[in-house]
Amino acid sequence: MTISRPARIVLRILFLLGLLFIYVPLGVVVVNSFNADQTFSWPPTEWTTEWWQKMVENQGVRDALVSSIIVGLIATAVAMVLGTLVALALGRYAFFGRDTVSLLIILPIALPGIVTGIALNNVFTSYMGGLTFLSILIGHATFCIVVVYNNAIARLRRVGTSFDEASMDLGATSWTTFRLVTFPQIRSSLVAGAVLAFGLSFDEIIVTTFTAPPNIQTLPIWIFNNLFRPNQAPIVNAVAAALVLISIVPVYLAQRLSGNAAHAGGRI
Amino acid sequence: MGAPRAPATIEPRGQHGMSASADAAHVADAEGAVGASETAVRLRGLRKTFGDVVAVDSVDLDIADGEFLTLLGPSGSGKTTVLRMIAGFELPTAGSIELGGRDVSQRPPFERDVNTVFQDYALFPHLTVLQNVEYGLRVKKVAKAERRQRATEALASVRLDGYGDRKPSQMSGGQRQRVALARALVNRPKVLLLDEPLGALDLKLREQMQVELKAIQREVGITFVFVTHDQEEALTMSDRIAVFNEGRIEQIGTPAEVYERPATEFVAGFVGTSNLLRGEASLKVLGLEGVFSVRPEKIHLGDPSQPLADGEHGADGTVAEVVYVGDATRFVVDLDAGGRLVALQQNVHRTSSDVAGLRGSRVRLVWRRDHEYRVHG
Numbered sequence: 001m002t003i004s005r006p007a008r009i010v011l012r013i014l015f016l017l018g019l020l021f022i023y024v025p026l027g028v029v030v031v032n033s034f035n036a037d038q039t040f041s042w043p044p045t046e047w048t049t050e051w052w053q054k055m056v057e058n059q060g061v062r063d064a065l066v067s068s069i070i071v072g073l074i075a076t077a078v079a080m081v082l083g084t085l086v087a088l089a090l091g092r093y094a095f096f097g098r099d100t101v102s103l104l105i106i107l108p109i110a111l112p113g114i115v116t117g118i119a120l121n122n123v124f125t126s127y128m129g130g131l132t133f134l135s136i137l138i139g140h141a142t143f144c145i146v147v148v149y150n151n152a153i154a155r156l157r158r159v160g161t162s163f164d165e166a167s168m169d170l171g172a173t174s175w176t177t178f179r180l181v182t183f184p185q186i187r188s189s190l191v192a193g194a195v196l197a198f199g200l201s202f203d204e205i206i207v208t209t210f211t212a213p214p215n216i217q218t219l220p221i222w223i224f225n226n227l228f229r230p231n232q233a234p235i236v237n238a239v240a241a242a243l244v245l246i247s248i249v250p251v252y253l254a255q256r257l258s259g260n261a262a263h264a265g266g267r268i
Numbered sequence: 269m270g271a272p273r274a275p276a277t278i279e280p281r282g283q284h285g286m287s288a289s290a291d292a293a294h295v296a297d298a299e300g301a302v303g304a305s306e307t308a309v310r311l312r313g314l315r316k317t318f319g320d321v322v323a324v325d326s327v328d329l330d331i332a333d334g335e336f337l338t339l340l341g342p343s344g345s346g347k348t349t350v351l352r353m354i355a356g357f358e359l360p361t362a363g364s365i366e367l368g369g370r371d372v373s374q375r376p377p378f379e380r381d382v383n384t385v386f387q388d389y390a391l392f393p394h395l396t397v398l399q400n401v402e403y404g405l406r407v408k409k410v411a412k413a414e415r416r417q418r419a420t421e422a423l424a425s426v427r428l429d430g431y432g433d434r435k436p437s438q439m440s441g442g443q444r445q446r447v448a449l450a451r452a453l454v455n456r457p458k459v460l461l462l463d464e465p466l467g468a469l470d471l472k473l474r475e476q477m478q479v480e481l482k483a484i485q486r487e488v489g490i491t492f493v494f495v496t497h498d499q500e501e502a503l504t505m506s507d508r509i510a511v512f513n514e515g516r517i518e519q520i521g522t523p524a525e526v527y528e529r530p531a532t533e534f535v536a537g538f539v540g541t542s543n544l545l546r547g548e549a550s551l552k553v554l555g556l557e558g559v560f561s562v563r564p565e566k567i568h569l570g571d572p573s574q575p576l577a578d579g580e581h582g583a584d585g586t587v588a589e590v591v592y593v594g595d596a597t598r599f600v601v602d603l604d605a606g607g608r609l610v611a612l613q614q615n616v617h618r619t620s621s622d623v624a625g626l627r628g629s630r631v632r633l634v635w636r637r638d639h640e641y642r643v644h645g
Binding site: 162163165166167168169170171172173174176180181184185 | 355356357376377378382383384386388390391392393394403404406407408451452455
């Protein structure tokens with residue numbers, strides 16, 4: 001397709017403006033984390049690494065980070081197992097009610113987090129003896145499963161059944177077929193799904209708010225709680241800057257791993 | 269030579285009692301042909317439905333040990349479904365499948381001593397060629413040294429020595445086809461199933477592979493069940509052909525039987541050029557009622573004045589179309605008695621320039637009576 005020269009220039013400007021809107025605020029956060037002025041006067045006149053140092057030393061940040069990582073890892077692991085199994089069941093076998101099950105699996109990611117959060121909160125406080133670490137995990141697993149499932153089922157559909165049939169034809173049982181043929185072919189999509197799931201869990205705040213017991217804070221919750229305390233503002237800013245830099249890595253990895261599959265599956 | 273009719277959909281044919289008895293007659297023939305030798309595959313009353321669609325309907329078939337049997341039919345005729353049921357990818361709705369005398373109707377694929385060469389080859393993309401060929405031995409826990417040796421030999425037998433370390437994606441279509449063959453044969457199955465394995469190859473390569481496949485089959489002595497819609501391929505390679513139509517077997521026989529003596533109109537049309545006399549024309553030309561088939565190359569094109577010898581039939585007509593096809597010329601003749609017949613004449617003395625002026629000329633078609641066969645509807 002050819003585009004006229006003026007149109008091309010206009011489109012380029014719009015594109016650049018769009019990118020600027022996304023990345024300038026993020027850049028400001030990163031720059032401000034080195035701004036010596038506690039009220040973030042702009043442009044920064046003096047530079048410091050004090051806020052980064054304070055962040056590293058802050059016990060609340062450390063605890064929250066550890067909680068977030070543990071919750072993310074376990075929720076992702078649970079989602080990997082359940083999401084893959086569900087994808088195999090729905091992608092490889094025809095049974096009554098398959099479409100309904102598929103809808104029920106995907107629904108949690110479309111539901112407003114506040115609804116999921118309140119619903120889970122009710123169940124846990126009313127019938128299961130209150131909120132615990134487990135309730136955060138279950139809350140996070142509800143949407144982590146979806147991204148793993150979506151990635152896995154997209155790949156399963158693309159790969160098709162003929163390799164599975166060939167494997168069984170050559171004498172391999174269903175389990176051996178999964179181990180030697182199906183799994184190697186969906187492995188990269190599972191890794192991509194896991195990275196996405198961890199990312200979702202790591203920055204989740206709404207469901208976490210309703211499912212976390214008072215004594216456990218994940219990093220997003222800690223940020224939210226400290227956001228409006230003037231003393232903590234520079235540290236919060238440093239945490240945010242750190243998160244921006246750190247999150248580039250998994251996103252880049254996920255994109256590399258899922259390749260074209262990301263376009264077919266990915267997040268809905 | 270194309271199929272004159274290729275039904276796109278399969279219609280349920282539950283109420284056709286007549287054709288069932290005709291099938292029974294074919295089965296009797298087939299059993300006679302198999303004779304005393306071992307039966308590798310025995311199908312009885314095989315039926316498969318997908319929802320309301322009857323894909324395969326009451327198929328009875330005996331395939332002898334070491335036989336090259338082709339399932340021939342248009343797409344949607346049920347031939348591939350029969351193959352997939354023998355392999356175990358589909359379970360029959362009714363009927364039984366025996367392999368070497370053992371009923372395997374409800375067994376999974378990995379408990380059946382058959383291997384398949386798939387239409388799309390289905391080579392594992394994440395494994396090398398050698399690992400692909402080894403796969404069957406690997407999952408059967410054959411020791412590494414032995415399986416490596418057998419796989420290497422199998423690759424050599426399909427003239428692919430030295431290609432073991434490549435990935436399937438680095439091979440051409442013809443090479444992949446041979447890898448698929450090696451991967452199946454290395455397991456030394458009782459029966460090898462081939463699902464249109466040559467369909468993706470170009471004409472020259474296909475003809476070459478036909479000869480090679482047949483040679484390999486003779487060499488290893490394994491029963492081959494070969495699915496194709498290409499009648500020439502079926503005639504070239506098979507010991508016997510089972511012609512499928514709408515989920516049923518129309519005729520089973522040697523290539524010569526199926527070609528020279530088609531049992532039904534469908535077979536006459538699908539295997540070779542449909543060349544039928546029917547109704548009025550049958551009565552006038554042959555003095556008989558019914559539908560008769562005469563193969564085009566059996567018909568001699570003569571002068572209108574040519575006398576008929578003993579044991580010959582003749583029909584006068586006008587040449588409606590002349591098609592020069594290189595080694596032969598195809599004459600389409602409108603008969604005075606109604607209908608049209610095609611006569612194929614070798615171009616021994618004729619060239620393309622001689623052909624053009626023949627349209628519209630009067631001719632007499634002459635053939636021997638023993639080359640005409642009554643076919644059923």
